[in-house]
Amino acid sequence: MDLAVSPLVREDEGARSFAAAVVHLRGLCAEDLAAVNRTILTAMRSQTPMISDIAGHLINAGGKRLRPLLTLASARLFDYRGDDHVRLAAAVELIHGATLLHDDVVDDSRLRRGEATANVLWGNKESVLVGDYLFSQAFELMVSAGDLKVLQILSRAAGVIAEGEVLQLATQKNLEATFDMYLAVVESKTAALFAAASQAGAVIAGADAKAEDALRSFGRNLGVAYQLVDDALDYAGGEKALGKSVGDDFREGKMTLPVVYAFDRAGPSDRDFWRRTIAEGRQGADDFDRARRLIVATRALDDTFACARRYALRALDDLARAPLNPYAAALAEVAAQSTERVS
Amino acid sequence: MDLAVSPLVREDEGARSFAAAVVHLRGLCAEDLAAVNRTILTAMRSQTPMISDIAGHLINAGGKRLRPLLTLASARLFDYRGDDHVRLAAAVELIHGATLLHDDVVDDSRLRRGEATANVLWGNKESVLVGDYLFSQAFELMVSAGDLKVLQILSRAAGVIAEGEVLQLATQKNLEATFDMYLAVVESKTAALFAAASQAGAVIAGADAKAEDALRSFGRNLGVAYQLVDDALDYAGGEKALGKSVGDDFREGKMTLPVVYAFDRAGPSDRDFWRRTIAEGRQGADDFDRARRLIVATRALDDTFACARRYALRALDDLARAPLNPYAAALAEVAAQSTERVS
Numbered sequence: 001m002d003l004a005v006s007p008l009v010r011e012d013e014g015a016r017s018f019a020a021a022v023v024h025l026r027g028l029c030a031e032d033l034a035a036v037n038r039t040i041l042t043a044m045r046s047q048t049p050m051i052s053d054i055a056g057h058l059i060n061a062g063g064k065r066l067r068p069l070l071t072l073a074s075a076r077l078f079d080y081r082g083d084d085h086v087r088l089a090a091a092v093e094l095i096h097g098a099t100l101l102h103d104d105v106v107d108d109s110r111l112r113r114g115e116a117t118a119n120v121l122w123g124n125k126e127s128v129l130v131g132d133y134l135f136s137q138a139f140e141l142m143v144s145a146g147d148l149k150v151l152q153i154l155s156r157a158a159g160v161i162a163e164g165e166v167l168q169l170a171t172q173k174n175l176e177a178t179f180d181m182y183l184a185v186v187e188s189k190t191a192a193l194f195a196a197a198s199q200a201g202a203v204i205a206g207a208d209a210k211a212e213d214a215l216r217s218f219g220r221n222l223g224v225a226y227q228l229v230d231d232a233l234d235y236a237g238g239e240k241a242l243g244k245s246v247g248d249d250f251r252e253g254k255m256t257l258p259v260v261y262a263f264d265r266a267g268p269s270d271r272d273f274w275r276r277t278i279a280e281g282r283q284g285a286d287d288f289d290r291a292r293r294l295i296v297a298t299r300a301l302d303d304t305f306a307c308a309r310r311y312a313l314r315a316l317d318d319l320a321r322a323p324l325n326p327y328a329a330a331l332a333e334v335a336a337q338s339t340e341r342v343s
Numbered sequence: 344m345d346l347a348v349s350p351l352v353r354e355d356e357g358a359r360s361f362a363a364a365v366v367h368l369r370g371l372c373a374e375d376l377a378a379v380n381r382t383i384l385t386a387m388r389s390q391t392p393m394i395s396d397i398a399g400h401l402i403n404a405g406g407k408r409l410r411p412l413l414t415l416a417s418a419r420l421f422d423y424r425g426d427d428h429v430r431l432a433a434a435v436e437l438i439h440g441a442t443l444l445h446d447d448v449v450d451d452s453r454l455r456r457g458e459a460t461a462n463v464l465w466g467n468k469e470s471v472l473v474g475d476y477l478f479s480q481a482f483e484l485m486v487s488a489g490d491l492k493v494l495q496i497l498s499r500a501a502g503v504i505a506e507g508e509v510l511q512l513a514t515q516k517n518l519e520a521t522f523d524m525y526l527a528v529v530e531s532k533t534a535a536l537f538a539a540a541s542q543a544g545a546v547i548a549g550a551d552a553k554a555e556d557a558l559r560s561f562g563r564n565l566g567v568a569y570q571l572v573d574d575a576l577d578y579a580g581g582e583k584a585l586g587k588s589v590g591d592d593f594r595e596g597k598m599t600l601p602v603v604y605a606f607d608r609a610g611p612s613d614r615d616f617w618r619r620t621i622a623e624g625r626q627g628a629d630d631f632d633r634a635r636r637l638i639v640a641t642r643a644l645d646d647t648f649a650c651a652r653r654y655a656l657r658a659l660d661d662l663a664r665a666p667l668n669p670y671a672a673a674l675a676e677v678a679a680q681s682t683e684r685v686s
Binding site (some may be wrong): 027046047050051098099100102105106113124129130131132133135136137139140143144146148149152156158161162163165166167169170258269278 | 384387389390391393394442445448449467468471472473474475476478479480482483487489491495498499501502504505506508509510511512524675
């Protein structure tokens with residue numbers, strides 16, 4: 001394997017530094033986060049046991065709670081003293097959970113966070129319906145927080161996420177997909193919720209328009225960086241570290257940035273390889289390894305990480321427009337380390 | 344065929360009278376309904392063509408718009424003069440559309456309103472995601488109407504619908520399902536949205552608590568009657584009249600009331616038939632015809648219609664607690680005719 005240039009070689013310190021940044025943020029928001037978890041547990045309670053089972057499997061499977069932490073920290077950053085940020089943060093995590101359940105159905109995923117997915121354990125139908133249930137519970141929580149502007153921000157995000165997923169499906173197996181098309185997918189399917197989660201915290205805390213915009217922009221840029229790293233790790237990561245099946249994107253023919261770059265830079269015979277494996281979906285046992293080698297050799301992987309770092313830097317710039325306090329510092333640390341993570 | 348006791352023999356006048364009642368209601372709300380349709384068209388607009396295509400296929404496929412009509416008529420019944428009822432009615436239809444897209448995936452349905460379903464034409468994945476999109480658009484519309492109480496009513500309904508669908512999945516193929524279990528499914532998967540749609544109109548119009556409760560109860564009872572007839576027609580209807588595949592429920596092993604009654608009243612050999620076809624899902628070419636004959640012979644079909652009529656009468660009683668005006672009269676006509684419909 002000539003993956004020496006991949007982030008795998010930095011696995012130890014990389015894993016530690018990003019994980020440490022999230023742990024630090026979680027520590028700052030520990031009480032709030034415990035309240036979020038209690039709120040989520042209550043929202044998942046249902047007279048129908050299958051709903052509680054599936055939702056519990058997903059929500060308890062060790063997610064980082066990164067998105068709700070954005071809401072909590074943004075609210076606290078602006079010195080918020082109420083408790084609506086807890087309900088909003090819980091709603092954000094439930095929206096995320098609902099999209100994960102539906103994504104795993106759409107992508108036929110088998111593994112998430114190191115565990116079998118709900119669609120494998122219970123079935124596709126069940127995952128679709130429980131996703132709908134989580135989605136509706138998220139809205140109930142948002143409504144109970146009672147802020148119409150926040151409701152508008154988060155319901156808009158939910159629509160943009162769905163649009164992004166459809167767009168991704170439409171660009172799948174399409175080797176003519178460009179950087180801009182890829183970015184449109186990432187901005188809608190991932191960055192929109194990061195942006196809305198961060199903005200919602202600022203809004204509920206009564207931040208002024210400039211500060212609100214700074215937090216929204218911070219969330220968007222962090223979300224893009226995060227997804228870029230995710231897409232790089234699907235080719236560079238080790239299965240154990242990532243907690244999901246490496247190579248899923250390749251098998252699905254997803255036009256993520258590593259493939260966009262690698263195809264763009266490929267010679268004729270490698271282009272034939274990409275056409276066969278991505279456009280036509282005909283893949284043999286060694287094809288994923290060859291894809292990884294091509295992505296490294298064309299520097300597609302390096303450039304994907306470099307692109308992620310540019311977005312992480314923009315996120316840091318955004319934070320410079322917010323008050324300087326421990327919450328801002330913790331968010332900055334997460335952004336700075338977001339491109340070093342391995343899972 | 345010994346279906347002489349089925350409603351098929353009344354097809355002509357039955358079809359006319361229910362259709363006439365809906366046409367009458369639609370005529371009363373014609374301007375509002377045109378505004379609802381425009382609002383829906385705008386909400387379905389997306390930069391991603393597949394979304395507009397799928398949503399358009401579903402929404403334009405000649406639905407009766409019964410649920411949004413409940414919202415419009417309820418609002419007008421209490422002399423509402425604003426235009427938020429239009430947004431809420433559009434949201435109700437979009438929630439309904441989202442659940443139809445997901446239902447057809449969950450049930451593997453091939454035909455709806457006489458046309459191929461979206462999951463057949465575009466695929467399951469696409470239907471799941473576009474359903475999510477419609478759901479989020481519904482919430483955006485509700486938020487734009489700006490009434491937190493209505494938001495709470497409708498988001499609660501969305502959660503109850505999802506719970507009902509999961510419950511239905513859990514009782515599928517279970518011959519021990521009782522009338523009460525069946526009713527719980529119907530109340531949540533169908534009647535909850537009828538109830539919320541009717542109540543939302545009353546709330547937005549500022550009706551008092553008693554009147555609001557009357558409209559909610561009216562919607563719930565009408566919804567139960569409507570679903571009972573639907574479930575009866577899946578055994579009694581003609582495919583053309585119903586506009587969806589007759590026998591879908593039987594093939595899926597759904598424990599609808601005709602089967603609950605028929606199994607309860609069956610002798611040993613017929614019980615074996617139901618066990619094989621419903622519990623074990625082993626069905627041959629003639630089995631649906633035999634199921635229809637058994638359901639007629641045990642009076643399961645008659646009793647399902649009788650049960651529907653009881654709920655329709657309750658709906659009429661509920662309306663007696665509301666002001667008497669043309670909107671109330673038109674809603675009463677729909678309720679009275681709801682058990683006579685054939686599609």
